[in-house]
Amino acid sequence: MNELPIQRVLPELLERLDQGTSAVLIAEPGAGKTTQVPLAFMKEAWLVGRKIIMLEPRRLAARSAAEYMSRMLGEQVGETVGYRVRMDSRTGRSTRIEVVTEGILTRMIQSDPELEDVGMIIFDEFHERNLQGDLGLALALESRAVLREDLRILIMSATLEAEPAAALLGKAPVINCPGRQFPVETIYKPMPAGQKPEQHMAAVIREALAANPGDVLAFLPGAGEIRRVQSELLRGGLSADVVIRPLFGQLTQKEQEAAVRRDPENRRKIILSTSIAETSLTIDGVRIVVDSGLARTQLFSARSGMPYLATGQVSRASADQRRGRAGRTAPGVAYRLWSMEVQDRLTQRNSPEILETDLTALALELAAWGVLEPNDMLWLDSPPAAAYERGKVLLHRLGAVNERGMITDQGKRMAKLGMHPRLSGMMLLAAEIGQGRLASILAALLQERDIFRGSSIDKDADIRGRLEAVIAWERSGMASPHVDETALKRIAQESRHVRKQIGIPESEDMDTSKIGILLSFAYPDRIGQSRGDGKFLLASGRGVELTRTQLLSRCDYLTVAEVDDQKGAEGRILLAAPLELEELLDYHRGDIREEMVVEWDSALGGVKARNQVRLGAMILRESNASQPPPETVAKALMEGIRTEGLSLLPWNKQAKQLRQRLQLMHLADPEWPDMSDGSLLEGLEDWLSPYIFGMKSRSDLQKLQLTGILEQMLGWDKKSRLDQEVPTHITVPSGSRIPVDYGNPGQPFLAVKLQEMFGLRETPRIGHGKIPLTLHLLSPAQRPVQITSDLESFWNNGYFEVKKDLKGRYPKHYWPDDPMQAVPTRRTRPQ
Structure with missing residues (x-):
C-alpha cells in the first residue's frame, strides 16, 4: 500500500503538540488524517494514563473511523479504539481513543469540566462548522483555560480557513499536508433543458459506469431524491452485476454498512447518498463520484420563529470534499451536474450552523455551564444576539431558566437528556402526569422523518394516526404497507432509550387523548385557535392553515408540531393534534393572563372595554367590562384619533381657518405651534387630552370646541399678533x-x-x-x-x-373705463 500523505507531516505534528497544547492540521481529502493522526499520538509521554477524544460530525463516520483504526491494530472495536454515539457505544476499560459524535462531547464536558482522564481532544472535519462542534470547542477552550492547562486541542480539516482557527487557539501552529493519495478527474455535466433532475442523474450514472471502473457514489440532497433516482435507474434496467445501495441518516446501521462495505457478491455498487458520505468516510471500491451539487440544511426563520429545511447549492469546499471521495483508494473521476459558470459562482465555504439555526439548545447548554452571556466565551463565530435571545425566551417559557437567564432544576434535568429543550421539557412534564411512555414515543416520532410514505401534500396532518401506527406495530410487530417499518424500528429504539434515562416503566398506561396537551408542553408558542376554514392563530401571533379539509379543520384548538413556512403568508400545518380549552386552562394556567383591554373599535365608532382571558395572542374567553378607568379610556380614544385621523374631530369653518392661520405663522416662524396632521397627532396628549376626559365615542368628540382648544395653545401675546398679522x-x-x-x-x-x-x-x-x-x-x-x-x-x-x-x-352691471378711479360697489351699480 502506498504511503498516505499524512505520514509526511506526522513528525512535525507530534513535535508541535509535544511542545505546545494546540495545533491546526489542514489536509486534503484522502490524506488519511482521520485514522492515522489519533493512532500516532498514543505513545506520547504526555498522554500516559489518559485518552484521546475525537469528535466526528456524523455517526456513520464515527463508527467507520473506529472500526478502521481497530482493524489497523488487529483488534475489535471497543478495545484500544472505541466509539460513542447516541444509543450506541463500543468502549471498554482499555479504550484509549474514543470517537464520539453529536452531543456526546458536550455531555462529557458538562459532567466532568476537568476532563481528568482526557489528554487530547481532536475536532475532525471542523470545516463543517456544525453547532455541536462549535459548542464543544468553546467548552473545551474554557475548561483548558480554567482547569486543564495541559489539555491538547487539535483542529483537523480539509478546507477550513486556518488563520481564524489558529488565532482562536492562541496563535496555534498551522500544519499543511498537501497532495492526495490518488488523482481525480473532474467532468462537468449540466442538465439539458426539459430533463428532470432524477432523469439526468440516472443518465450520468449510467454513462459513468460504462466509461469507468469501480463503484459510483452519487450525492443527492435528501431521501426523497434518492428514492426517485433509484426508481429511475430500476425503470431503465441495470446489469446483474450492479446493485443500488441508498445511504442516509435515517437508515439502520446494517443498511448503512451495506452501502459502505464491499458487496459480498462482488457486484458494482451505485451508492445514492446524502451529504452523510461527504467527509471522514472511505467507501470501499468507490472510484466514481456523481454530484448533484445540492444539499439540504435546516435553517431558522426569524419571521415565524420556526425552523425549516431548505435545499440549496453546495459550497466550493463541499464540492471539493465530495470530489475527493473518488480518489481514496485509486485514481477516480468526479461528474458535476452543473456548469463551469455555476462553479465559478459557488460560495467558498459553508455558512456556520451557529449563524443560521435555532439556538435554544445552545442557550440551554451555556446556562448549564453557568454562562449568561455567550460573548464571555471564545467562538470562531459568536452566536447571533437576536437568535440567542429568542432561544432564552423560549427556555424561560419552558421553565428551563429563570428571569435572569440562570438555569433552574428543571433546566438541569432537561440538559442531561440530550434532546432539544422542547422535547426534553415535554418528557419531564409528561412524566409528572403519568404519560411519560406516550411522550417518549411522541418525542421519537418528532425527531424522525414522516413514517407515512407518499407526498406530504396528500397526508393527513393529524399526528395521532402516526403515533397509533407506532403503538400498533409495537404490539403486533406488523406494519401497514403505507408505513415505513425502518423508521418504526428507530422510533422504538429512541423511545426506549429516553424512558430508560428518565426511569419510566414500560408498563405505564398511555392515554392517546393527551397527545395534544403533551405537544403543547413542547410547543407552547404553537398552540393554535381556530379562525374558521382550517385557519388557526398561534399563541405566538403567527397564522397557519390546513391546506385541505380534514378532521383537524373542525378543531377549536390544536397544537402544531411541524409547519412549512416557506410559501405564502400563512404557514402550512404538516403535523398537529387537537386539544380542549379546559386542558389549556388547566395545564397552562401559569401562562394565561386575565386582563381588561380598552381599545378603539372602528366599527363601533368608540372605545370598547372587554375582560379577556388570553394565552399569548389568543383570546380564550371575553366579556364586556364595566367602568374601565377613565384615563385608560382617554388613552384609547386618542389612539382611535390616531387610527382614524383628525377628521374624527369637529372641524367647523372657524376652527379650520384658525388652524390654517396658525400653520401660516409656523411656516414663517417655527416658534409658533405646528398645525400639520403629523404634529397634531403626535402631540395629542399635550393639546387635546385635558378636554376629552369622560368621552368615549365619535359622537362625544363632536362636542369639542376646537377653536377655543387651539387658542389655548397660544399665549395672550401670540393671540394678539395672530389677529394683526393673519x-x-x-x-x-x-x-x-x-x-x-x-x-x-x-x-x-x-x-x-x-x-x-x-x-x-x-x-x-x-x-x-x-x-x-x-x-x-x-x-x-x-x-x-x-x-x-x-x-x-x-x-x-x-x-x-x-x-x-x-x-x-352682464349689461346692467357697472363696468367703468377707469377701474382705479371708479366707485366700488356690492350692487349692480353704485348708489
Whole structure:
C-alpha cells in the first residue's frame, strides 16, 4: 500500500503538540488524517494514563473511523479504539481513543469540566462548522483555560480557513499536508433543458459506469431524491452485476454498512447518498463520484420563529470534499451536474450552523455551564444576539431558566437528556402526569422523518394516526404497507432509550387523548385557535392553515408540531393534534393572563372595554367590562384619533381657518405651534387630552370646541399678533368683510367680486405687509374671471379684456373705463 500523505507531516505534528497544547492540521481529502493522526499520538509521554477524544460530525463516520483504526491494530472495536454515539457505544476499560459524535462531547464536558482522564481532544472535519462542534470547542477552550492547562486541542480539516482557527487557539501552529493519495478527474455535466433532475442523474450514472471502473457514489440532497433516482435507474434496467445501495441518516446501521462495505457478491455498487458520505468516510471500491451539487440544511426563520429545511447549492469546499471521495483508494473521476459558470459562482465555504439555526439548545447548554452571556466565551463565530435571545425566551417559557437567564432544576434535568429543550421539557412534564411512555414515543416520532410514505401534500396532518401506527406495530410487530417499518424500528429504539434515562416503566398506561396537551408542553408558542376554514392563530401571533379539509379543520384548538413556512403568508400545518380549552386552562394556567383591554373599535365608532382571558395572542374567553378607568379610556380614544385621523374631530369653518392661520405663522416662524396632521397627532396628549376626559365615542368628540382648544395653545401675546398679522377677514373698498382662505398656508387668497375692488390700486397684504394675498376676482355670478397677486398690473392690462366679456354677459352691471378711479360697489351699480 502506498504511503498516505499524512505520514509526511506526522513528525512535525507530534513535535508541535509535544511542545505546545494546540495545533491546526489542514489536509486534503484522502490524506488519511482521520485514522492515522489519533493512532500516532498514543505513545506520547504526555498522554500516559489518559485518552484521546475525537469528535466526528456524523455517526456513520464515527463508527467507520473506529472500526478502521481497530482493524489497523488487529483488534475489535471497543478495545484500544472505541466509539460513542447516541444509543450506541463500543468502549471498554482499555479504550484509549474514543470517537464520539453529536452531543456526546458536550455531555462529557458538562459532567466532568476537568476532563481528568482526557489528554487530547481532536475536532475532525471542523470545516463543517456544525453547532455541536462549535459548542464543544468553546467548552473545551474554557475548561483548558480554567482547569486543564495541559489539555491538547487539535483542529483537523480539509478546507477550513486556518488563520481564524489558529488565532482562536492562541496563535496555534498551522500544519499543511498537501497532495492526495490518488488523482481525480473532474467532468462537468449540466442538465439539458426539459430533463428532470432524477432523469439526468440516472443518465450520468449510467454513462459513468460504462466509461469507468469501480463503484459510483452519487450525492443527492435528501431521501426523497434518492428514492426517485433509484426508481429511475430500476425503470431503465441495470446489469446483474450492479446493485443500488441508498445511504442516509435515517437508515439502520446494517443498511448503512451495506452501502459502505464491499458487496459480498462482488457486484458494482451505485451508492445514492446524502451529504452523510461527504467527509471522514472511505467507501470501499468507490472510484466514481456523481454530484448533484445540492444539499439540504435546516435553517431558522426569524419571521415565524420556526425552523425549516431548505435545499440549496453546495459550497466550493463541499464540492471539493465530495470530489475527493473518488480518489481514496485509486485514481477516480468526479461528474458535476452543473456548469463551469455555476462553479465559478459557488460560495467558498459553508455558512456556520451557529449563524443560521435555532439556538435554544445552545442557550440551554451555556446556562448549564453557568454562562449568561455567550460573548464571555471564545467562538470562531459568536452566536447571533437576536437568535440567542429568542432561544432564552423560549427556555424561560419552558421553565428551563429563570428571569435572569440562570438555569433552574428543571433546566438541569432537561440538559442531561440530550434532546432539544422542547422535547426534553415535554418528557419531564409528561412524566409528572403519568404519560411519560406516550411522550417518549411522541418525542421519537418528532425527531424522525414522516413514517407515512407518499407526498406530504396528500397526508393527513393529524399526528395521532402516526403515533397509533407506532403503538400498533409495537404490539403486533406488523406494519401497514403505507408505513415505513425502518423508521418504526428507530422510533422504538429512541423511545426506549429516553424512558430508560428518565426511569419510566414500560408498563405505564398511555392515554392517546393527551397527545395534544403533551405537544403543547413542547410547543407552547404553537398552540393554535381556530379562525374558521382550517385557519388557526398561534399563541405566538403567527397564522397557519390546513391546506385541505380534514378532521383537524373542525378543531377549536390544536397544537402544531411541524409547519412549512416557506410559501405564502400563512404557514402550512404538516403535523398537529387537537386539544380542549379546559386542558389549556388547566395545564397552562401559569401562562394565561386575565386582563381588561380598552381599545378603539372602528366599527363601533368608540372605545370598547372587554375582560379577556388570553394565552399569548389568543383570546380564550371575553366579556364586556364595566367602568374601565377613565384615563385608560382617554388613552384609547386618542389612539382611535390616531387610527382614524383628525377628521374624527369637529372641524367647523372657524376652527379650520384658525388652524390654517396658525400653520401660516409656523411656516414663517417655527416658534409658533405646528398645525400639520403629523404634529397634531403626535402631540395629542399635550393639546387635546385635558378636554376629552369622560368621552368615549365619535359622537362625544363632536362636542369639542376646537377653536377655543387651539387658542389655548397660544399665549395672550401670540393671540394678539395672530389677529394683526393673519386676520380672519379683509375689508375691501366696497366695505364688505371678506374671509381670507388659508387652505394653502403658503398662498392665502381672497375670493371677492371684481366690482368690490374698484378704486384699490395695490394688492391687499397680511403679515405686516409682507405677504400679498392672491385675489380670486369673481363675476357677478361668483365665478372666477381672474386670479392675480398684482392688482395694479391687472387694472392696467388684463381688466379691459375681462370688461368686454363681462359687459356682454352682464349689461346692467357697472363696468367703468377707469377701474382705479371708479366707485366700488356690492350692487349692480353704485348708489
